[in-house]
Amino acid sequence: MKKLYFKNGQLYNGKEIKKSDFYVVDGKITFKKQEKVDEICDIKDCIVFPSLFDLHTHIRCPGEEYKEDFDSVTKAAVHGGFTDICSMPNTKPTADNQPIIDYIILEGKRYNRCRIHPFGSLTVGLKGEKLSRMGLMKKSGAVGVTDDGKCIQNSVIMIRAMEYASTYNLFIMDHAEDINITGTGVLNEGEISDSLGLSGVPEIAETIMILRDIEMSRYLDIPIHITHVSTKRGAEIILKAKNEGVKITFDVTPHHLSFTEKDCGSFNTLFKVNPPLRTESDRKFLIKLVKSGKVDAIVTDHAPHAKFEKEYPFDQASVGISGLDTAFSLLYRTLTIEEGIPVEKWIDLISNKPRKLLKIKPITLMENKKRDFFVFNPKEKWTVTEKTIYSKGKNTPLLGKKLKGKIKYTVFQGRIVFRDGG
Secondary structure (H helix, E strand, O other): OOOEEEEOOEEEOOOOEEEOOEEEEOOEEEOOOOOOOOEEEEOOOOEEEEOEEEEEEOOOOOOOOOOOOHHHHHHHHHHOOEEEEEEOOOOOOOOOOHHHHHHHHHHHHHHOOOEEEEEEOOEHHHOOOOEOOHHHHHHHOOOEEOOOOOOOOOHHHHHHHHHHHHHOOOEEEEOOOOHHHHOOOOEEOOHHHHHHOOOEEOOHHHHHHHHHHHHHHHHHOOOEEEOOOOOHHHHHHHHHHHHOOOOEEEEEOHHHHHOOHHHHOOOOHHHOOOOOOOOHHHHHHHHHHHHHOOOOEEOOOEOOOOHHHHOOOOOOOOOOEOOOOOHHHHHHHHHHHHOOOOHHHHHHHHOHHHHHHOOOOOOOOOOOOEOOEEEEEEEEEEEOOOOOOOOOOOOOOOOOOEEEEEEEEEEEOOEEEEEOOO
16 A cells, blocks of 8 residues: 655644644554655645545436446545445335345445445335335445435334334434425425426425424434425424434535525526525525534435436426535535635534444544545635536536635545546
8 A cells, every 4th residue: 555645734633724744654644754655745725624424325326327327426426525425225226125235335345436335215115115124234234224305205104114224223314305295396486486487395395294203203212314404494493303302413415505496597407406495595594504513414415317317398307416526615615715614614514423423433634543534725726517527417507617625635545546637
């Protein structure tokens, strides 16, 4: 294994950012001077952070490799500073059984750029009817269970699923959506949906299911995590329940922190997501919660699609944004440049806090520790193009936009797995 020397940079130690040179020897960080090194990395103006951890990634494998494959998703991950991603189970076939979980883990190890932590489904085929074999999936390495975008509508099934998952200490994640209320809705219900003549999704489609999940968690005394919360009201309900002792956590996405329903005003399908982009009031409230430390995690909800799937009319186009490549730079623009929140105040939300949720040991950049990290230059600008995105999914509304803040290196298990420029 190469001896690496990183010089002229700054290191985030978990509390503050300090100037520091360091070496990577046998996969471990050391601050002791080494007489001989294999590579010198001059990281002037850069900051070294613990690597990122995404709690919500759609890898599309197996079954939809035309959207994304293991090669492209792991390249996109490390380009974005992620050395750990959690795969969602909406694959084809569904990740509702032991062989699929085995396959995902083995493929992740084969490419060996980052770790893939699979989520299995709560129900067979994501149909919300029959419970999946969670024990066997846990045995193979599944870290959690979710029906992802197919929120279980039957409350009895959901109770049984939570009880069953808890017996194996599996992390339970829910996409809170009452599909009967959503109906044919494709963007936030309001002036924009009315002006475009499109069916809207009211906020109660989210909040009603959040209330249900809270009461189930309270009743069963079983933790539950609500993913990609998009509304002020939904977040307020969760915070109130937390104060009452309910074991509930939640995350938000870079796109819900950065964009609003108004961005859909030109029928731009690259802004079509589920849950939909909401109002400026919702966006600002979620940012306020990030600033105050009341959010439990930030996730990408990376959802790659082929180009043609976003070229349909708005109400027919596929849902989702490709986010692994751009998440950190977008967050840096929104939270730090625009909102004035120092990066060290929110970095843990997309790094160590997701690890803690899954009871994975957090990363601290300390002496003689095997640590994954990435090197970020906050001054350097880059343009988001199809060529600068490693994911097969080029479906990001940032195409053609300049972002300030660029990832220069990502180190995984002591190896450089991404370097800017080659």
